[in-house]
Amino acid sequence: MEAPQYVAARVQAALAEDGRTHELGIRVDIRGDQLFLRGQVSGAExxxxxxxxxxxxxxxxxxxxxxxxxxxxxxxxxxxLD
Amino acid sequence: MTELRIAAVGDIHLGEDVRGQYRKHLEGIEERADVFMLTGDLTRHGTLEEGRLVAEELRGLPVPTIAVLGNHDYHSDLQYEIAAALRDAGVIVLHDDGVVIQCGEVKLGVVGGKGFGGGYAGKCASEFGEREIKNFVAHTRYIAESWKVALKEMTADLKVVLSHYSPIKETLEGEPHEIYPFLGSYLLAEAVDTAGADLILHGHAHKGSEKGMTPGGIRVRNVALPVLGRAYAVYCLGENGAC
Structure with a gap:
């Protein structure tokens, strides 16, 4: 089974590099079969x-x-600022 | 010399789904500020469509508007086209150069550009080894040198430096230390300390902190929108320090 750290890194890279998102600075955590995304973006879409x-x-x-x-x-x- | 009120923000990352929303917050900016400055990452993907959207959002503001671009605005290799769209909308866009504008009684000089990374003194990359590393550091060094020359050649009552990347570590506090070399470079601060300026504004570090200072004592403000939590900050510069 692939180590969760590598899966998280792959997801983070996809968020940064995918043409639909290009979002840096999103935290990706994996616990068991759960994946958590955290961070801030400029819109709901x-x-x-x-x-x-x-x-x-x-x-x-x-x-x-x-x-x-x-x-x-x-x-x-x-x-x-004086 | 009277005081100057500078409104500033960065990392607004506009896209079609939020069209018109940021503009609403610029209503009445002329009551609060004499000039508006943007520290890059105006778009998400750096497409021309997004660049035109930003241009429309900033078109016809009642105060002079000066911007630099950020790494997101460079992503599609259309930074010059985006800059042209912004200029058509009346925005002054800096690419490692400077401009002097008259704001009331104050002659304001602004120097800047995207900036770049490399890290901070004692924990940074250097021009050694592989060509790729040398190019990385040389890019930052070239930018820093350009800013230093532009500042030195400029005659103005007040000088402000606009950057996307951070010249100091203090305003990165809140970001993971491991990514500091990708968030800025001390070479930028060293250049500005050498040439002299009254304020440095930057963005890029969404999880960073607003306030810091260069080793030479120049105030630095991280105005990334997620850091500010407000539509823009207003900084007052001038002899009596009062707005």
């Missing part, structure tokens, strides 16, 4: 695409897509 690409790269694992969409507020207080 990108999150769904990442889940799909991860599933294709490791079809035997159950993907838990815990990626969050970046939420940001209005500009806050100015910083004075």
């Amino acid at each position: 990108q999150r769904e695409r990442l889940g799909l690409v991860a599933h294709e790269a490791a079809p035997d694992l159950r993907v838990h897509n815990e990626i969050m969409v970046v939420e940001f507020t209005e500009p806050g207080e100015d910083e004075h």
Whole structure:
């Protein structure tokens, strides 16, 4: 059986290199037959695409897509650099 | 000289599914800032379609807008076409060069570009061994030298450096240490410390920290959108430090 570290590395590479996603910085963890994705992306569709690409790269694992969409507020207080 | 208010953000990673959403947050930017700066990774895949989308999102802003591109914007080898689309929309795009603009009473000089990696002093790659490693380090060194020359040749009241990659480690805190060499290089900070500047803005490190300083004491801010958690930051520079 392939070591989970190599599977995780392959999934992470797929998320970065697949033309549908090109997303760096997504954490991939494998526990048994479960695969967990964590990180932040700029939109909900990108999150769904990442889940799909991860599933294709490791079809035997159950993907838990815990990626969050970046939420940001209005500009806050100015910083004075004096 | 009066103070200057700089709005800044990076890593907005726009795509078709979020078209128009970021623009809403730029409403009223002229009330908050005198100039808007973007530190790269404006797109996800660096396609021309995404570049045009970003250009539309930034078109016609009521304050001067200056940008550099990031590694994502280079992915499809269309960085020059993306830059052209942005310029058509009125955005000043820097590629290892500089620009001086008049902001009210302040003559503002901005130097920058994508930057590159290699790591930080004592734990970095050097121009030794295989051609591939030499090329990697030489690319960063060439960029740093370009910025140094541009800063030295520039006459301005205030000088700001725009980069995508980070010149220091402090603003990477939160990222895995193992990937620091892919997040920036001390050569960028060394060049800016040598030539002098008032502020360095960068992005790239989504899990990093906002605030840091070069060894020479120049303030550095990581303005990646996930780091800021707000549409943009506003930094005030000037003699009285008040906005």
